[in-house]
Amino acid sequence: MRRVLAAAALAVTAAACASPAKPAADVVPETEKIAWGPCTDIVRPDGEPPARQDPAVRCGKLAVPLDYGAPDGEKIDLALIKIAATDKKRRIGSLLFNFGGPGGSGVDTLDQAAKSLSTLRARYDLVSFDPRGVERSSGVRCGGPADLDAYTALNTLPANAETRAKTNAANKRFAELCERDSGKILPFVGTASASRDMDRIRAALGEEKLNYVGMSYGTQLGAVYATQFPGNVGRMVLDAPLDPTVDFEKRTLAQTRGFQRAYESFLKACVKQRCEVGENVAAANANVKRLMNQLAKQPLKVGKREMTQGLAVTGIAAALYSELTWPLLGNALGQALEGDGSALLYLSDSYTGRRPDGTYSTQMTSFPAITCVDTTERPDKATLSRTQAAAMKISPLFGSEGSGGLCRIWPAKGSDEATKVDATGSAPILVVGGKNDPATPYQWAPSLTAQLKTATLVTYEGEGHGAYLSGSKCIARLVDDYLIKGKLPERGVSCAAA
Structure with a gap:
């Protein structure tokens, strides 16, 4: 039961709301590095050995501004995890993941999901992070x-x-x-700031472009990034999308x-x-x-x-x-x-x-x-x-x-900075929507695709929240071909559950 739940937990991500206007370009310090080391606090629900026993799995921290309105002020540390590519001679680069939430730990989830991502891992270093306000990255605490x-x-x-x-x-x-x-931390945990964190991560990884897979809430985060930093978008997949206008x-x-x-x-x-x-x-x-x-x-x-x-x-x-x-x-x-x-x-x-x-x-x-x-x-x-x-x-x-x-009654003010997305000028984006997704209803997929001027929609006809890890060979092939070969599916493509 623990093993099945550990696999299914990759899909257990709730949905949220939002996305923003382009900020002024950040000046990312060239000396800013990620301090990589062993993973010592990975949480595994299935009882398997912790990731620190695998030398290909490393954890690290990256300092980013608490308030991007005062970039030289107080800093917070973002927690990251990296799983090295297995085919080093044909390595494409880094592939950043956000598995959803908002509030899900990317560090824990990528460690659990690694076996399901072996095709991508062959060509990419797989990277994820706890977004600001989540778990190890100044996680929001509310009592005991x-x-x-x-x-x-x-x-x-x-x-x-x-x-x-x-x-x-x-x-x-x-x-x-x-x-x-x-x-x-409460006023500064919004998606617009998390998106700017992702550009800091991209720069610290030494990548010219951000290759990215976002699931559920991660689609919102990706759409925001593509709107804020369209010129920095590499190959981007948004699975189980949210509609920020709802x-x-x-x-x-x-x-x-x-x-x-x-x-x-x-x-x-x-x-x-x-x-x-x-x-x-x-x-x-x-x-x-x-x-x-x-x-x-x-x-x-x-x-x-x-x-x-x-x-x-x-x-x-x-x-x-x-x-x-x-x-x-x-x-x-x-x-x-x-x-x-x-x-x-x-x-x-x-x-x-x-x-x-x-x-x-x-x-x-x-x-x-x-x-x-x-x-x-x-x-x-x-x-x-x-x-x-x-x-x-x-x-x-x-x-x-x-x-x-x-x-x-929330104690921090809300902002609509993250409510409009267009991704104008970005590289092509692949959106994947499921017809029977309980958490992010299918109608949100074509809606987000229309808002993102560079997006193409693929439809999954099966059950469940998220398509890429659903077991559909058709969806897996289309997504893998795009991320690895840069081959974008034709418009109007759909995949059955099998």
Whole structure:
């Protein structure tokens, strides 16, 4: 189970919102270097030996301005990882990855994903980083493990005034903890600044052009970079794209539809495989609904912890990001219906970044910090109420107010610097959108492609969040041919799931 989840976790990246205007060109100090050394704190969920035992895997730090408005002022360190190319004689250069979030650790994820990227690794040094505000790069902290345990366990059902009041109080407490523990970094974690960090990374790697693969939120980051630094774009792939023009309300409803559709597809597959959730789709759905209502009243004991209704929904959503984890979800729900919530709780922990020792990564704290500072949207109570009501009609299981409630009270100001992208003058960009992606609905793919004047769209007909690591040989071939040979697919190409 750990091994499958480790692979599927590459797709477990939530979606965000945004992108910017071209900044004045940065003067990158020629002497600025990355201090490479052994990797000593890689987190591996599958129990394999740590990356520091492999001499081809190196970790490093790069100092960048905290505030690009004061480039000579205070600096922060970005954490990076590099996995050396295996075919050194035919090495193309460096290939930078952002696997999504916002809030995902690129250092940890690239280490886990390396085996799946062997074709690219043959020709490229694979590089990734923890973006500013994430994990080792001045990661946003908001209280301790007990605070995050309480926050992630919040129930969403029943959808009444009492539940909303508890959510509002919890959001207020969470925002206060973030300001207390990370107030200095909060105003500076936006995508526009992270994009400028990427250009510092490019220069420090000694690359004239940035070759880049962005997934989910990483597509936003790539689109911003291509708009800020079009002349520095090399070969760029944006997989599971976001549409930066979509506002908070439309984004929340689109993602609710996406997860509900994925859930319905899971139920059909589950019943076909004769899982223990129900003998037919209607019965399975009724059993899950009954389980959620029971958990809202009485959580299941799992050791010293409790499986709440809120954690159960998180576990279900986590498994819907990839078909790889659908069988695990069927087993987890079947066990929970029999009174054992351990597997469902494990799925939830894989999403929230809770480690076996009870500590958390910054995944749950970096996400709202970046999301809320990337927009000036601060929805009022009427908008939040309308959005939640509409979302609940779409899906009683996944319906909520989204991130709007937290952004409304966020302690750092938002900016719309990262809301318009065009990539005018950049090298060709390859956009890959999935027809059945629950987190970044397909309609965002052609929309982003149209906004990026140099982009070409490829459509993936399968399930799951992200196409390149889905197992589709067609998608893998098209992406690899572009990144390695510079061969751009013809417009209108689509690939089946197989």
